[in-house]
Structures are given as structure tokens and as C-alpha cells.
Amino acid sequence: MKKLGTIGFGLLMMGAAWHTAYGQEPGPGGLIPTPDNPPTRQGTRGASFLHLGIGARGNAMAGAVGSSETGPSAWYWNPAGAAASDGFSLAAGRQNLYDDFDIGQTYAAASLPVLGGVVGVSFNTLNSGDIDRTTEVNPLGDARAGRSFDWSSSAVSLGYARRLTDRLAVGGQGKYITEGISDANTSWISFDVGTQFKTGIYGLVLGGALQHIGGTARVKGSLISRQIDPEDNSLNRQNTRTDLFTRETELPTEFRFSVGEDFFGDAESLFGGAGSRHSFTAEAAVNDAVDLAPQLGIGAEYSFRKLFYLRAGKRFFNDDRSTGSSAEYGLSGGFGLRIPVSSRRISFDYSYTSVGDLQNIQVFSFEFGQ
DSSP: OHHHHHHHHHHHHHHHHHHHHHSSOOOOSSSSOOSSSOOOOTTOSSOGGGGSOOSHHHHHTTTOOTTTOOSTTHHHHOGGGGGGOOSOEEEEEEEEETGGGOEEEEEEEEEEEETTEEEEEEEEEEEOOOEEOOOSSOTTOOTTTOSEEOOEEEEEEEEEEEESSSSEEEEEEEEEEEEEETTEEEEEEEEEEEEEEEOOSTTEEEEEEEEEEEOEEOOBSGGGEEEEOOSSOOTTOOOEEEEOOOOOEEOOOEEEEEEEEEEESSTTSTTOOTTOSEEEEEEEEEEEETTSOOEEEEEEEEEETTTEEEEEEEEEOOSSOOOSSTTTTTEEEEEEEEEEETTEEEEEEEEEEEOGGGOEEEEEEEEEEO
16 A cells, blocks of 8 residues: 555656646747737746756656766756765766757766765856858958857856765755857856755655756957047047947746656665666656746666666657657657776766757767766
């Protein structure tokens, strides 16, 4: 009866997540809002690259990893998960966005147990690749200003995570975020906080994180500066340099809530199986950001001897984007390999996500640690 009650509770939590994601009005279907299609905040925040998940495991499971992600990659998904690092750990990854669009994202993070917990740093950057430079005066390009330019976005963080009990972990980090082009960019300072809780009830795990909490910022740089010449021709005239007015931009504050279930492969798993060669977990997550409709993600992971992993997931975007074949859009999968090296392990992971007209997202990641 206890196991049935646990299954019922897990299904109830996942059902609540589904209701939250799908109980919202969709985004506007046209340029003019209507009562049936109210306006949304899509595209109204800066640093939107922070919504792009990192790491092959997280992407393969459609972002549903907030309650189970551990190690350095957890600094992105839920900083509390980094508390699980028992020794120095390093993670890095490269993702090719949208196939041949030449947009790339790189992530690297490290964790070290000190100060009664775990201290970590991370670096997340996205680059547009070369964009042809054109102006109204030179629509075919301006050789004097350079044939091309690129847009880059980056976030650097310093965080701390700690186990408060053998079941409860908390974590937080501060981030410096910047994006733009070389002569016009915006910078913010933000904070993340998160928690993971192993209930001890047949493998049920909960996770929550509030991310990108910060103020507003304006674009700065030489491209928005102008020199104003005085109208008089006196010998004492002085030129005045001023900046164009730019609107303050807010960060895409986001809340992630996830419910995970360890079905078998561990002593506390729903169906037991401690010492088994096989293990299986599943997770559901809801992401609610100020500039996006609530999104639901579901993911599952199977492992053999904790050495070989197969993963799959599906993300439901819950907005008015054109998805083409709805069965494939947001569908993801991948695999992982763990290689023991002395008391350490080296991990290699790969994931593939289908995104309709934008083709696909492929992620390659690497991790070293205990």
C-alpha cells in the first residue's frame, strides 16, 4: 500500500506540473492582441541565451533534470546539485545550435569541496558566428568598419552549495552576464538559488531553483554615442559627446520545479534493486520564466552498470510557435559513457534535439570527477 501511495503521489505531482504548463493562455497569434490571444512577454527580456540548456544529459532529457543533476553541470540547472561533488570535478561541453546556422554555445564548470561545502565556478557563452556588416549607406558592406561582426553572450558565475542533511541540499551563485557586439553591449549582475530534497519515499526526489534574479541595465558603447557640434561659429565653441537614450532591459527570471522518481537500481528505489546491473529513473519539470509561457519537460534515463546510459525526453513549449510535426518537435535523445580511471571517472555524453524548421541541436559534453 505504501508503494501504491507513493506512485499516486508521484503521478499527482506530475499531473500538477502538466496542469500548470497547460493551464495558461497561449501567446498572441498575430500582431494585434485579442481577448483570446492576450499579449505575452516573449522577446521582452535580455540575456535570453540563459534559457538554452547546457550539457548532453540535460538536453537529452528535455531539461527535466533539476532534481537529479549533480556535479559541475548542476551550476546551470540547479546549484544545489553541485553539493554532491566529493572531490575536484570538471565539466565542459559544446553545442551546435540549429544545425548549419553557425551558432555555437560553450559551457565549462568546475567544483571543489571546501568551506564545509562545495565551491564552484562556471562559464557559459554563445556566439552568433560571423554576420555581414551592412549600413544604410553601404548595404553591400563597409570595408572600413570591417566586413563582418558577431553577437556574443556570456555568463560567469561563482557559487556555493552544501548538504544540510543527508537528504537536503541547497546552493546559490552570483553571475556576471553580458551580451552584445564589440561596440554596444549590456551587462547585469544576477543570483540563483536552488534546493534538492530526497524524500526517502521509494525514490521520490524534488528539486526547485529560482534563477537570473537581478536588476535592469542599459546598452553602453561607442555605437550609441554621438558628437554634437554647436551651431555657432565662435572660437570658444566646444563639441559635446552624448549617449543615445536606450531602454532599460530586465533579466529573464525563471523558476524551475521538478519531480523525479528512481524506479529501480538503488536501495531506496520504488521497486528496489540495490546492486542490480540496471537502473531506471524518470523526471518531469516545469519551467516558468517571465518572458516565456510555462514549459513542461519529461525525461527518462536507463543505465547499465552505471557505465552506459540511454536517455530520452520531450519538451512541450506551450506557445504559438509553428512546430510542424508536433510529434517530433521538442523530442530529444542521447547516450552517455562512464569510464572508471583509478578512483575517478571520465564521462562522455551526446544528445540530439529536434526543433522543426530550426533543424536540430546537437550537444557533446565531457566530465571528469568522482
